[in-house]
Amino acid sequence: xxxEPYRWVEAISNRREYIEHQIEGGSPIACxxxxxxxxxLTLSRERQKIFEIYDRIAMGAIGHPGDIERLRMxxxxxxxxxxxxxxxxxxxxxxxxxxxxxxxxxxxxEQVYGAPYLARMIFxxxxxxxxxxxxxxxxxxxxxxxxxxxxxxxxxxxxxISGTALSMSLMEKFLKQQDCSNLNLxxxxxxxxxxxxxxxxxxxxxALDELPSAEVIAVHRKEQLATTIIEAAVLEHTxxxxxTYRPLSRKDLEVFQKGD
Amino acid sequence: xxxxxxxxxxxxxxxxxxxxxxxxxxxxPVPVTQQSTGRVEIVQTEATTILAFKFAGGVLVAGxxxxxxxxxxxxxxxxxxLEIDRHSLMAIAGVPATAWEMARVLExxxxxxxxxxxxxxxxxxxxxxxSKLLRDNFGxxxxxxxxxxxxxxxxxxxxxxxxxxxxxxxxxxxxATDYAATGSGSPSVRSVLYYENTWGKTIxxxxxxxxxxxxxxxxxxxxxxxxxxxxGVDRRGKSYPIIKIVSKAGITTLPEKTLAAIYKAKxx
Numbered sequence: 001x002x003x004e005p006y007r008w009v010e011a012i013s014n015r016r017e018y019i020e021h022q023i024e025g026g027s028p029i030a031c032x033x034x035x036x037x038x039x040x041l042t043l044s045r046e047r048q049k050i051f052e053i054y055d056r057i058a059m060g061a062i063g064h065p066g067d068i069e070r071l072r073m074x075x076x077x078x079x080x081x082x083x084x085x086x087x088x089x090x091x092x093x094x095x096x097x098x099x100x101x102x103x104x105x106x107x108x109x110e111q112v113y114g115a116p117y118l119a120r121m122i123f124x125x126x127x128x129x130x131x132x133x134x135x136x137x138x139x140x141x142x143x144x145x146x147x148x149x150x151x152x153x154x155x156x157x158x159x160x161i162s163g164t165a166l167s168m169s170l171m172e173k174f175l176k177q178q179d180c181s182n183l184n185l186x187x188x189x190x191x192x193x194x195x196x197x198x199x200x201x202x203x204x205x206x207a208l209d210e211l212p213s214a215e216v217i218a219v220h221r222k223e224q225l226a227t228t229i230i231e232a233a234v235l236e237h238t239x240x241x242x243x244t245y246r247p248l249s250r251k252d253l254e255v256f257q258k259g260d
Numbered sequence: 261x262x263x264x265x266x267x268x269x270x271x272x273x274x275x276x277x278x279x280x281x282x283x284x285x286x287x288x289p290v291p292v293t294q295q296s297t298g299r300v301e302i303v304q305t306e307a308t309t310i311l312a313f314k315f316a317g318g319v320l321v322a323g324x325x326x327x328x329x330x331x332x333x334x335x336x337x338x339x340x341x342l343e344i345d346r347h348s349l350m351a352i353a354g355v356p357a358t359a360w361e362m363a364r365v366l367e368x369x370x371x372x373x374x375x376x377x378x379x380x381x382x383x384x385x386x387x388x389x390x391s392k393l394l395r396d397n398f399g400x401x402x403x404x405x406x407x408x409x410x411x412x413x414x415x416x417x418x419x420x421x422x423x424x425x426x427x428x429x430x431x432x433x434x435x436a437t438d439y440a441a442t443g444s445g446s447p448s449v450r451s452v453l454y455y456e457n458t459w460g461k462t463i464x465x466x467x468x469x470x471x472x473x474x475x476x477x478x479x480x481x482x483x484x485x486x487x488x489x490x491x492g493v494d495r496r497g498k499s500y501p502i503i504k505i506v507s508k509a510g511i512t513t514l515p516e517k518t519l520a521a522i523y524k525a526k527x528x
Contacts, residue, residue: 048378051375051378052374052375053375054375073376076372076375076376077280080277080280080368080371080372080375081280081281081284081286083368084277084281084286084364084365084368085286241346243346243371
């Protein structure tokens with residue numbers, strides 16, 4: 001089937017279509033930098049989608065739970081081993097993404113006789129001191145999209161994933177219009193919920209380059225909050241401890257969960 | 261489906277951190293040397309004093325700062341009371357290289373467990389983890405190098421009380437009801453604590469933080485009086501013992517300024 005180059009390209013493209021279709025329904029995840037660190041937020045019905053990876057790194061993922069689990073464990077193993085044999089300072093998201101995860105995902109994707117990973121992930125790393133935060137999206141084919149972190153000139157202080165490319169670009173468009181860097185946690189939660197709503201509203205759409213209006217967002221957000229629960233976690237630099245990850249409790253989210 | 265190596269397809273439900281390190285070749289097991297005959301001369305190298313006791317506000321853990329090699333003082337700023345996580349302390353008497361490595365493994369084990377299993381390791385699990393590290397290290401102990409005898413203090417959120425454990429070199433764990441001590445200066449410290457707890461004005465458990473700190477400093481001073489391996493206080497060099505407290509709120513380290521003031525008023 002794949003002896004000829006054309007067949008191989010065809011096989012890859014079929015595979016891409018298949019995976020995109022599988023991931024399509026995933027609930028969006030919005031991450032954004034705010035005054036005290038980075039906020040991860042999604043709405044879900046049952047399974048956990050936001051995870052701690054290391055002292056300053058967290059991840060959110062959509063896709064097949066089995067594949068997400070394997071990738072999550074790999075990320076924890078790589079960072080924990082590095083943190084132990086060298087030091088916690090030597091653990092970096094840039095290296096985890098570029099040298100560990102991306103090559104493995106690409107290889108699995110292109111070996112057309114093996115199974116690819118059905119997962120799309122968003123990672124964030126809390127900047128040390130004055131360094132900007134780093135947001136990295138890694139796809140099932142190993143492709144990486146990041147905000148550039150310290151290397152970028154205009155650093156966007158957010159990252160998103162969603163089921164479709166269109167809804168991701170609209171979530172990004174929405175977040176570009178917001179300035180969250182000085183918001184407190186409650187303010188950041190409000191923006192993240194709106195960004196999630198934009199992603200969720202536009203996930204099934206084909207062609208759309210306009211953001212939904214504020215009223216439409218508010219109505220949809222209220223509807224969704226009535227039937228699903230918020231899952232959120234922060235990486236915060238307010239604590240003196242090296243561990244910065246903290247899942248938000250029911251109490252932290254109660255204001256929003258009541259549906260305003 | 262037939263898999264030639266099922267073990268690699270399904271990792272164990274919760275692989276512990278030491279096994280992960282071993283798999284990556286970062287933490288080779290300690291070789292056990294062949295001991296053909298008779299007694300092995302074990303060199304006692306727990307030259308230090310560590311003490312811990314329960315008081316009204318939690319568990320206080322104190323240690324002197326001296327590190328020795330034979331009769332040479334190597335370092336007078338050693339920190340032998342190590343924070344393992346938000347609520348756990350490990351205090352060490354023994355060979356520093358092994359002890360610090362053990363503390364690092366332990367610290368990473370707890371984090372690794374929480375991150376990978378998405379739940380906090382239980383108190384019993386934590387206590388056992390240190391026991392297992394000691395057991396794994398026994399090869400070194402038998403060779404006369406690398407003996408470590410730690411104390412482990414933590415706050416148990418289930419019973420809502422501070423807990424205190426001490427170990428032997430092979431990894432047996434014992435829960436202390438009131439106090440524990442380890443290191444070469446421990447006989448005199450143990451006597452002081454026993455005396456205070458039995459005939460003193462206030463029993464250890466009911467002491468205030470201030471009373472507890474004074475007692476800890478006096479006990480360490482008593483140990484330093486007769487044990488050369490236990491460091492005293494160097495006021496010029498500002499090196500005071502390390503005192504940490506485990507309570508519900510977490511771990512607090514007493515600042516040097518506080519210790520200096522208490523020393524001036526109550527010890528000398």
